[in-house]
Amino acid sequence: MNYSSMSKEQLLEQKAKLEKEYDGFLNSGLEINMTRGKPCVEQLDLAEGMLKEISSNEDCFTSKKFDCRNYGLVDGLDDAKRLFSPIIGVPWNQIIVGGNSSLNLMYDAMARCMLYGVAGGNGPWVKQDKVKFLCPVPGYDRHFGICESLGIEMINVPLLGDGPDMDVVEELIKDEAVKGIWCVPKYSNPTGTTYSDETVKRLAAMKPASKDFRIFWDNAYAVHDLYEDKKDELIHILPECEKAGNPNLVFIFASTSKISYPGSGVSCLGASAENIEHIKSIMQMQTIGHDKMNMLRHVKFFGDAEGVKAFMKKHADVLRPKFEICIEKLEDAFSECGAATWTKPLGGYFISLDVPEGCAKETVAMAKKAGVVLTDAGATFPYHKDPKDSNIRIAPSFPPVEELAKGMDVLCVCVKLCAVNKLLENK
Ligand SMILES: Cc1ncc(COP(=O)(O)O)c(C=O)c1O
Numbered sequence: 457m458n459y460s461s462m463s464k465e466q467l468l469e470q471k472a473k474l475e476k477e478y479d480g481f482l483n484s485g486l487e488i489n490m491t492r493g494k495p496c497v498e499q500l501d502l503a504e505g506m507l508k509e510i511s512s513n514e515d516c517f518t519s520k521k522f523d524c525r526n527y528g529l530v531d532g533l534d535d536a537k538r539l540f541s542p543i544i545g546v547p548w549n550q551i552i553v554g555g556n557s558s559l560n561l562m563y564d565a566m567a568r569c570m571l572y573g574v575a576g577g578n579g580p581w582v583k584q585d586k587v588k589f590l591c592p593v594p595g596y597d598r599h600f601g602i603c604e605s606l607g608i609e610m611i612n613v614p615l616l617g618d619g620p621d622m623d624v625v626e627e628l629i630k631d632e633a634v635k636g637i638w639c640v641p642k643y644s645n646p647t648g649t650t651y652s653d654e655t656v657k658r659l660a661a662m663k664p665a666s667k668d669f670r671i672f673w674d675n676a677y678a679v680h681d682l683y684e685d686k687k688d689e690l691i692h693i694l695p696e697c698e699k700a701g702n703p704n705l706v707f708i709f710a711s712t713s714k715i716s717y718p719g720s721g722v723s724c725l726g727a728s729a730e731n732i733e734h735i736k737s738i739m740q741m742q743t744i745g746h747d748k749m750n751m752l753r754h755v756k757f758f759g760d761a762e763g764v765k766a767f768m769k770k771h772a773d774v775l776r777p778k779f780e781i782c783i784e785k786l787e788d789a790f791s792e793c794g795a796a797t798w799t800k801p802l803g804g805y806f807i808s809l810d811v812p813e814g815c816a817k818e819t820v821a822m823a824k825k826a827g828v829v830l831t832d833a834g835a836t837f838p839y840h841k842d843p844k845d846s847n848i849r850i851a852p853s854f855p856p857v858e859e860l861a862k863g864m865d866v867l868c869v870c871v872k873l874c875a876v877n878k879l880l881e882n883k
Pocket residue numbers: 493556557558559560596640645674676710711712713718723
């Protein structure tokens with residue numbers, strides 16, 4: 457029976473039963489971490505072969521005989537650009553390959569906008585009265601952290617089943633202070649949403665009031681499908697921008713963090729030729745080049761983008777049972793009582809759980825007390841403020857399946873107990 461149609465007596469009965477279950481977990485010494493989307497050890501072990509790709513002086517050269525041990529190539533190896541090109545849909549010579557973190561490239565891109573401005577723009581954003589950024593919510597906490605740390609005002613935009621609410625976006629970009637939008641277009645963090653063709657085309661064709669406007673297109677999960685036979689397809693945005701006469705509108709980011717190693721992968725930034733020239737001219741004051749030996753290791757190990765895609769099937773085999781156990785537990789727990797809704801992503805690293813309004817913080821706190829640590833409630837919104845206090849991000853990748861199952865049992869009981877208590881407040 458659905459909680460919302462229960463009488464006070466029935467709810468009190470549920471409460472007593474759930475409290476007993478919860479108390480049982482409190483004393484069972486659980487220590488389960490479901491906070492961040494980290495690959496598990498089994499996944500990290502998949503790329504062991506990469507560690508052996510460079511083991512002698514002779515191994516240190518690119519296909520064009522460039523010696524990767526030495527200085528140079530501020531924008532990275534051509535071979536590494538070619539590896540990323542089909543994945544992000546950008547010509548190889550319009551790509552910069554960076555260090556191990558795309559977040560680093562995104563932070564630098566935003567900092568450059570603030571300090572120098574964009575190609576063909578109105579100069580440094582810091583010199584303008586106000587800088588605002590659109591943030592589809594729920595979204596990735598670290599994107600919001602970048603804006604917050606640089607003093608950029610964030611505006612929430614609802615993330616719908618096919619991407620950001622474009623009616624809202626098209627209205628907000630009439631404000632000249634709005635300088636950009638964060639997008640995780642495929643298997644979005646945390647909902648798993650993939651933008652529809654129509655949404656991508658509408659974004660690419662936007663005519664913002666500010667000529668500084670940039671889409672920060674974080675394609676972190678471009679090749680991270682869980683299933684062979686059902687996967688989301690995302691169209692490439694740069695060709696759409698070009699068709700719409702907006703070639704400079706987008707910065708595209710990706711990395712191999714969840715392909716090879718988060719601690720030692722390779723990242724990239726793709727954009728129009730004009731954007732890339734502008735970025736490179738500033739970047740060469742910052743570095744003489746990123747870690748080319750690691751780029752070379754990746755090129756040798758994967759070969760090409762098809763090699764990357766084939767390799768990702770091994771990750772899927774590890775991750776799929778973890779996502780499936782989470783969904784199974786959620787269905788078992790909530791299909792009758794109706795105390796939560798959740799997403800069922802076909803890829804990426806997260807499941808987004810929505811609990812009754814005003815229950816997320818309390819749920820996460822209760823789970824923590826029982827030894828199950830989740831991402832802080834509110835983290836999926838700018839300024840850590842979930843206006844409904846209802847969104848919880850589930851990160852299934854790191855714990856082993858049995859632990860994850862236990863963790864989900866705890867989480868589900870906590871959600872139910874909070875939901876019942878909330879309903880009782882009004883009885
Ligand atoms: C959407 C998104 N972008 C970027 C990152 C981090 O990428 P990187 O490791 O390349 O810095 C993550 C990690 O969780 C993510 O979810």
